[in-house]
Amino acid sequence: AQRVTQPEKLLSVFKGAPVELKCNYSYSGSPELFWYVQYSRQRLQLLLRHISRESIKGFTADLNKGETSFHLKKPFAQEEDSAMYYCALSGGSGGYNKLIFGAGTRLAVHP
């Protein structure tokens, strides 16, 4: 069965510290992995996807098929990064229109 696991409910760091939000997935095929973010009083929105191999707002995420992980990283956290982050998986039966989300990790960046 497809599953996305985000083991941390809350990650609390100080400004300037490195950040790693963990995401592990269970899927037998070739998945598409995404990170979505929800800032306070804003809508949930796409942050990045693995296939584009891009850096958005200083965040990067590498798909590790051996470890079935897609951790989100940023070398120096900023206060404006505080938000709820969701890892999501797409693929399998039903195709791309069935995104499976993890439970989410709240990132709190303190001054």
Added chain:
Amino acid sequence: NAGVTQTPKFQVLKTGQSMTLQCAQDMNHNSMYWYRQDPGMGLRLIYYSASEGTTDKGEVPNGYNVSRLNKREFSLRLESAAPSQTSVYFCASSEEGQGWEKLFFGSGTQLSVL
């Protein structure tokens, strides 16, 4: 540029009451979705519609019905609300054409069933 618009933003129901959550998008997207968000469980797909006139069950469809009224609108109906349906509901639509889909979300509906 409204994107995805959901109404209402807040609703309180008594057990057994019915209601319909409305969703409309102005981006000419084919696919639309209803998710519920619960603490510790992330977002779970209730129903989705890949195109006008089609709907399919997601992960947690029990207790809900949907209608894809036209390309713009996708409504979610609770026929007999239960406390277990207390949640935040999100409507979304998706941009297609590149082998993957980017979801655009509404601002959510906070529903409490007493």
